[in-house]
Amino acid sequence: MRNATKKxxxxxxxxxxxxxxxxxxxxxxxxxxxxxxxxxxxxxxTEGSETTTPAPASPITLKWLGYDSYGQPNPDxxxxxxxxxxxxxxxxxxxxxxxxxxxxxxxRLAAGEMPDVLKITNRQNLPKYINQGIxxxxxxxxxxxxxxxxxxxxxxxYPEVWDGxxxxxxxxxxxxxxxxxxxxxxxxxxQDWLDKVGITKIPETIxxxxxxxxxxxxxxxxxxxxxxxxxxxDFALPNILGAFGxxxxxxxxxxxxxxxxxxxxxxxKDDNVVITAIQPEMKEALSLLQxxxxxxxxxxxxxxxENTTGYWADSQAFYNSKIGITGMSMFYHWRNQMxxxxxxxQGGGQYKAFKESVPExxxxxxxxxxxxxxxxxxxxxxxxxxxxxxxxxxxxxPAKLELLLKMIEAAVTDYEYYLTLTNGxxxxxxxxxxxxxxxxxASDSLAEANVKxxxxxxxxxxxxxxxxxxxxxxYKFADENAKTSGYNAVYVPNLETFSKHSNTLNKLTVExxxxxxxxxxxxxxxxEYVATFRANGGDALEQEANEAYKAMVGK
Amino acid sequence: MKSNASVxxxxxxxxxYVILGGLSITTLLPMMQAVTISLSPPEVVxxxxxxxxxxxxxxxxxxxxxxxxxxxxxxxxxxxxxxxGTLITLIMTFLGAYPLSKRSLPNRxxxxxxxxxxxxxxxGLIPSYLLIKGLGIMNTMWSLxxxxxxxxxxxxxxxxxxxGLPESLEESAKIDGANDIVILFRIVLPLSLPIIATVxxxxxxxxxxxxxxxxxxxxxxKKQVLQMILRKILLEGQxxxxxxxxxSTAQAVNSETVKMAALVxxxxxxxxxxxxxxxxxxxxxxxxxxxx
Numbered sequence: 078m079r080n081a082t083k084k085x086x087x088x089x090x091x092x093x094x095x096x097x098x099x100x101x102x103x104x105x106x107x108x109x110x111x112x113x114x115x116x117x118x119x120x121x122x123t124e125g126s127e128t129t130t131p132a133p134a135s136p137i138t139l140k141w142l143g144y145d146s147y148g149q150p151n152p153d154x155x156x157x158x159x160x161x162x163x164x165x166x167x168x169x170x171x172x173x174x175x176x177x178x179x180x181x182x183x184x185r186l187a188a189g190e191m192p193d194v195l196k197i198t199n200r201q202n203l204p205k206y207i208n209q210g211i212x213x214x215x216x217x218x219x220x221x222x223x224x225x226x227x228x229x230x231x232x233x234x235y236p237e238v239w240d241g242x243x244x245x246x247x248x249x250x251x252x253x254x255x256x257x258x259x260x261x262x263x264x265x266x267x268q269d270w271l272d273k274v275g276i277t278k279i280p281e282t283i284x285x286x287x288x289x290x291x292x293x294x295x296x297x298x299x300x301x302x303x304x305x306x307x308x309x310x311d312f313a314l315p316n317i318l319g320a321f322g323x324x325x326x327x328x329x330x331x332x333x334x335x336x337x338x339x340x341x342x343x344x345x346k347d348d349n350v351v352i353t354a355i356q357p358e359m360k361e362a363l364s365l366l367q368x369x370x371x372x373x374x375x376x377x378x379x380x381x382x383e384n385t386t387g388y389w390a391d392s393q394a395f396y397n398s399k400i401g402i403t404g405m406s407m408f409y410h411w412r413n414q415m416x417x418x419x420x421x422x423q424g425g426g427q428y429k430a431f432k433e434s435v436p437e438x439x440x441x442x443x444x445x446x447x448x449x450x451x452x453x454x455x456x457x458x459x460x461x462x463x464x465x466x467x468x469x470x471x472x473x474x475p476a477k478l479e480l481l482l483k484m485i486e487a488a489v490t491d492y493e494y495y496l497t498l499t500n501g502x503x504x505x506x507x508x509x510x511x512x513x514x515x516x517x518x519a520s521d522s523l524a525e526a527n528v529k530x531x532x533x534x535x536x537x538x539x540x541x542x543x544x545x546x547x548x549x550x551x552y553k554f555a556d557e558n559a560k561t562s563g564y565n566a567v568y569v570p571n572l573e574t575f576s577k578h579s580n581t582l583n584k585l586t587v588e589x590x591x592x593x594x595x596x597x598x599x600x601x602x603x604x605e606y607v608a609t610f611r612a613n614g615g616d617a618l619e620q621e622a623n624e625a626y627k628a629m630v631g632k
Numbered sequence: 633m634k635s636n637a638s639v640x641x642x643x644x645x646x647x648x649y650v651i652l653g654g655l656s657i658t659t660l661l662p663m664m665q666a667v668t669i670s671l672s673p674p675e676v677v678x679x680x681x682x683x684x685x686x687x688x689x690x691x692x693x694x695x696x697x698x699x700x701x702x703x704x705x706x707x708x709x710x711x712x713x714x715x716x717g718t719l720i721t722l723i724m725t726f727l728g729a730y731p732l733s734k735r736s737l738p739n740r741x742x743x744x745x746x747x748x749x750x751x752x753x754x755x756g757l758i759p760s761y762l763l764i765k766g767l768g769i770m771n772t773m774w775s776l777x778x779x780x781x782x783x784x785x786x787x788x789x790x791x792x793x794x795x796g797l798p799e800s801l802e803e804s805a806k807i808d809g810a811n812d813i814v815i816l817f818r819i820v821l822p823l824s825l826p827i828i829a830t831v832x833x834x835x836x837x838x839x840x841x842x843x844x845x846x847x848x849x850x851x852x853x854k855k856q857v858l859q860m861i862l863r864k865i866l867l868e869g870q871x872x873x874x875x876x877x878x879x880s881t882a883q884a885v886n887s888e889t890v891k892m893a894a895l896v897x898x899x900x901x902x903x904x905x906x907x908x909x910x911x912x913x914x915x916x917x918x919x920x921x922x923x924x
Contacts, residue, residue: 148702149853172851174860176867184761184848331872338873387677387888388869396678405872433675524702524864 136161137480142171143194143465144533146178148524155502156530163487163494166480168534186211193471194481196537197250197464200241201571206466207244213469214247215478223482227489227538234541238461240568240629250466251485253537256544257407258460260555261563264316264443265411267401270298270306283320283365283446290374293401308374310383310394312405314594316455317366320448322358323564325590327456328405330382332587337579340586342566343622350567350623352615354586355607358452363593364600371596376400380591390427396434402443404455408559409551413440416550418513442558457563465536481536489540496547498535506531514547569622570629578614585610670694670892677888693893702853702861703894709773710858714839717777721835722828724782729790730816744788751784757848764849775849776842776857786831793827794820833909840902858898865894 144150149172150157161167171192173181178198185191191211197203206212221228231238231252238252266279266289274292278285290308292298299306309317311329318324323344326332331339342353353359369375376383376399383394383403390406412425423429431440447453471477488495493503496514500507506518506529518529526532545552569575589606592598661684668683673690676683697703731737732744755763760779769775797820805815821828843859850856868891 172853174847174864176864177847181847184758187758188761188765328872336873385680389872389875391678393678393680396675397680399680430674430678433673434678522868 136165136167137474137476138167138169139194139471139477139480140169140171140192141194141534142173142192143196143481143536144527145196145463145523145537146171146173146175146527147522148527150530150533151528154528154530155505156497156534159497160484160534164480164484170533191468191470193468193477194536195466195468197466200461200464200568201575203242203244203249204571207249211468212249212466213472214249215251215467217248219478220248220251220482223479224486224489227485227540230489230540235460237568240570241461242464243629244570250464251481251536252464253462254539254541255458255460255462256539256541257409258458258462258565260408260559261445261457261561262315262405262455263408263411263559264313264445264455264561265395265403265440266443267293267298267395267398268439268441269437270401273298273300279441279443281444281447283317283448286317286446287369287374290369290401291372294373298401299398306398307376307400308369309379309402310376310392310400311379312383312392312403313400314366314375314379316402316404316445318359318362319454319456319562319564320446320452321362321365321450322356322452323353324456325354325356325359325362326586327564329379329587329590330384332583333380333382333591335580335583337583340583341575341579341618343569343626344564344567350569350619350626352610352619352622353566354582354590355610355615358450360600360603362448363590363603366594367596367600370594375594377595380595388426391430392427396431398435398438407458408442408555411440411442412551412554413442414554418510418515418550444561445563454562454564457565460565461568462539463537484534485536485538488535488538489543492543492546495535495538495540495543499532500547501526501529501531513549567626570625572618572621572625574614574618574621578618581613582610582615582618585613666892666895669888670896672889674887674889690889693887693889694897696890697893697897700865700894703858703865703897705854706856706858706861707898709855710840713773713776713842713857714836716773717781717839718832718836720777720781721783721786722832725786725790725831726821726824726828728782729787729794730820732787732791733794744791747784747787761848770849771851771855773855776839776845779845783835786834790824790827790831793824797823829909836905837902862894862898866891 150168150170152168152170157168173185179202186209195206195211197206203212217228231254235252235254238254239248242248242250242252270293271277271279271289274289274296276289276292280286280289293306293308295304297304297306314329315324315327318326323342326340327342328336328339340354343350344353345351346356366375370377376394378394383392383400384390385393390410392400392403394400395403406427408425410425410427413428415422415424423432428440431438445453445455465481467478467481488498496507497503500514500516501518503509506516506521508515508517518526521529521531523532585606589598589602593600593602664684665682668686669677670693671686671689671691672683673688676688676690728747732740732747734740737743764770764775764779769778801819801823802815805819810818841859843857843863846857846860850860
């Protein structure tokens, strides 16, 4: 009896399992609808494409990924509610971890989901998104109709940013700008060392630089009786390269880590686009650096960078009195004048760290070295920031594009509204004291700011007049101290040749530059390097870049 | 007389101790450095040299970490996930291994073969994503706990272990009138505590350290696990490209002190649990690997 029951039970169980398996197969996995995983807490999500009229009747829902997502915005925050009321809209926030942006976003796009408003982190992805059917062209007339002030602002100040959002002549995204891109990276000297060795004028020419750095090396400026000081390390190298022409490597640490964008850049020469690393003037620059290295002016540990830990702009070598000049960061990192309106202002973050390590030290701003032919400059950051695109799914409802443009227009016409978008609730996160902006929540990290709704709904609009009004002290300081010469790369549209060859070319460049500077190879090795570079795709890349640029610009 | 050990034996022992000592130091040093940095002020952190023992104390790192709400929510998520995940894994692995250990199971070789096959093949990332999405468990705790609940490798180890238990025990229980379920719970389970501890520990540590599945399947920041938040904190401000491209001025980035404090706070629980489970761990792995 027992055995029979067992058998029946066993067969029944097996059949159930079997049916379970089969039903799973028949169910059909349609992973298209974005409704399952992406809804945030208490936000109503209407089917976007079914909204009837843009009139106050029903709010328009926008699936929003048009921000730097360091943290997930709280839909009930003051900022979000204010914007929703102002425009009769509803926001459904997508959150993609900013550190693994591309991987995470690509998985979701591959599964068929797409937001309405999308930030394009890497302009090189534009053609890819267009081919995947995610982006649709935006007519210039629509932009001018709904966001005239913003378009005028772009045309007057940053006409070059339109290039980055065009593909085959059509505009696919709304360009965003970066005010800090118009200030070159800084040159910072150890002022107390300059005083100690008797140099009264901030060095300007390359000869004055050499004099100062030689004295730093040999005359014991830190007064500890040991020859443990050097002149410069890797942060200041692009400055020296810039005295001869466009720096072949703009970020030695980044290039060394394998980031090809830090060494394979383009510039214009006689109306043609050329690759900067292989230009003949770099040979002269490298021979000078080789001589300096032999004389001990360059810290031998420059290979592992003067930044050994922590935030990328920290220069441990500079803080520990090992070198006398640094660079690579922006004016706001090293601001050494205190803002009288901020309580306990200690200046820029890096200046503060420096003063904590060396309380009696002093850091001052310098100018990039001027070379024998009059060239000078430090690398500059891009003036173009991440463009904001509206996806094909959103384009089905023209009211959505209009809403986005209206939001952008409002951000550039209403100062207090702009402040709310970027800095939070008036009275809580910031306040106005006699027309001066006072930040009450300056210690919020980027993630916490996003949670409060800050820097989320301004669609990355960075409006110079408002920024200069808000941070008046900082930009006044910048205009006085940091408007030095700089080099800005030419924007070349995405090329397959670039993705194919950039890693090899970067490795070649890093090896060659490091070997020549340390003296492992003679200066003439540069010619060998150029030949190898050209043979390994460098020539093809240069030619294609030139053609693509001319086609884009329309020559 | 101790001269039982010959000279070469003594040298061997000394050599072993030296190597072990070296390994221990190599393992301990980074931890000491992390703890020290978490307690040191910025100027000490920026100075050159090893930071192994804190001389100046600065508790702002820990203060900041205590206030960091996201970290504690994530902590809760990880604890729930580890407990739930380990429980499910233990139950399912055991219920799977027990029948496979019985020689009287029909088509035993086939079942074992099918399970072993899964050890070699995997669908990949996108199919897994589509599967989880299709099941509707996206953005929930189940997407972290269910996939990979039973590791084929662990299943086989448990199966081997149960095979290693003397058959006579089960036979005598059967004579006394017990059925399979009773045998499982009353006899096999209590004897298998070492292997349970092993599987539990492997699974628990695996869940505690897991971050990749959380990164893909969880969209809500409130549901993220500890490792993701920790990773985010630690990677802040490492790469200039983020600031250069995003067009924002430097905001308050967590200092090294805060980062290390977050690290220490995240690692502490597992560090404390290990010593207690260690003896089962060693015994269990050994027993699981010995055949019948």
